[in-house]
Amino acid sequence: MGLLIAASGPVIPNFGGASDKCAVNNGFFCWNWFTQHWGSTFGPAVVQHIILTAIAVGIGFAIAFALALLAYRFDWMETPIAGISSFLYTIPSLALFQILVPFTGLTRLTVEIALVSYTLLLLFRNIVTGLREVPEEVRDAARGMGLTQRQILLRIDLPLAVPAIFAGLRVATVTTISLATVAAFVVDEGLGAPIFDAISRGNFKTEFVAAAALAILLAWVADLLLVALQRMVAPWAAKRRSSVVPRSVVRAIRGRRRPISAVRET
Amino acid sequence: MQTEDDTAQSSSPRQHARAAELEFKNVSKRYPGADKPALRDLSFKVPAGEICVLVGPSGCGKTTAMRMVNRMIDITEGDILLDGKSVRGRKPAELRREIGYVIQQIGLFPHLSIGDNIATVPRLLGWDRKRISARVDELLELISLPAETRDRYPAEVSGGQRQRVGVARALAADPPLMLMDEPFGAIDPITREHLQNEFLRLQEALRKTVVFVTHDIDEAIKMGDRIAIMREGGVLVQYDTPDRILADPADEFVARFVGLDRGLKRLALSKLSDLSLDDADSVRDGTPAHGQANPDRVVFVDGQSRPVGRLGRDREPEPIGPVGNPDTSLRDALSLIMSDDNRPLVVVDADGAVAGLARLDVIAGALASHNGRDAPAEARS
8 A cells, every 4th residue: 555655655746837827726627827838747658658558569469469378389288378367367466466566666668568468358259250250161272272381370360360450459559548548556657646536636537538538539540440440450340341241140140050070062 | 212212203293294194003001999990991093183082971991991092091001103103102202292182171270371372382392482472363363362362361261262272282282183072062052053064174284193982872963083982990992983883883882972852963973965866847937737746846037046935735935935045954844844744855056046856865865874975976876
């Protein structure tokens, strides 16, 4: 507990200038105060928040991607990897900080370790599922036409897993943006910092609302950007959705289809 | 040594004969842990440019046999020779690029355009862009798809079109051998027949060696120059032309597999153009002389000798019923005759003029011979 109080200590409130009124009145939102503190508080906080998130999702994706390729290649590895990442996912963030601080201190590293471990499960699951959902007949055709294992992975499996991978990235990114506010327990960074500041000042609503709204906006924009990026990387997926047959029908038919080996001999 | 050989072959597929001879030599397949072999001592030869259909019930090993040719499944014993050369020593990926591969589920790559799908093997072989692009255009035309289909994704075209693209993709590098695993199996009957005919027409021009797997004996009879009938346990029971298999089944199993109507199926292999026709008594105007011996032979014709009516059994003129043409199968002709009181069928030539009459007993005589498609000639004598 002492740790947490200490952590919120360095947050230095900025009572300044003409907008003191805002702090005194404490209305729901005071635009003046917000614009006055954009340069000193919110702007830097948004940038820090983006950096915290980008590092966490970037490293998390790299690790999850490598693990997913391993699990895809060696089936037996999927269960232990999924087990460990599920376990990490279930540790409450505050508890994880407490565990990490003695080793890594009140640093950004502590925050990133925690954030990365929360992205692993989502990303790993989605990448593996995406790879495994490549239709068997597509892979069979690729092999039959003379693609090597490596070419099948690079030219068939991974491109076809892109929609599933992006689905994972979107959830992981939005989750991390929301989770990164808690980082302010450890370091004075991100949109969590003004939220803590607002609480320590007796619930200063304007600061609180502004920081929360910015976090939500950030999550929303990040999600939109990822959707746009997916459209660029996998334009075919959008075409598939708009094809004559609704996806639910396609899925129903696929579900009923027996495995290739069973169909072939009938 | 092997590799040098391989690269020399894979880099220049056009140096191959356009079709390769395929030979199974005492091929067996045994899966580890299975007490019975999946294939037992399979030996047969497919001459270059012919379609060989592997047909049989589930579990007869027909797909296994096909997939051993391009080493999707390894050979346990024996050998498979492509133009006299063993496939066993070849690098699987390189071997497969020389062999067209079509499966029932098609397996088009959903993330690639139709054009890129077709270009798959040429790209693997390192063709230059221009040559690939020209080849894609050529193939789209061959399978009669509009040129703009090239940029569509597989999900944007119909099932029949996807199946055609699957065939085009397999043909892209002009392989001397095609493997086709129930290629028309998952398609509605009308489209299937259409695609079958289209493929036969393609084959007329391309003359590839084709190994075609199906469980449907009718499809086998229609598509095959030769049929290999297989039985549970991976045993080849009979390997012969469709006509010989229908005329002379090797054993009870084959007889049952081809069906009790094998006589009719055989008739479907021959056309009226194979048959010797009786002369008709064409009557241009007015009524024929009374007392004519056989009213069945009388056909009323118009100015261009086209049939307009016949003389009924009651010797009263009646309008013309169904007529046959040179392309009508003997089976259809038989059906028309039997639904017309067994009267001979009026046959017209390509211009619609009366060519003659097809008699029931002449058609039946075509079956009596075991000499295949020449049978009608014997019935004539």
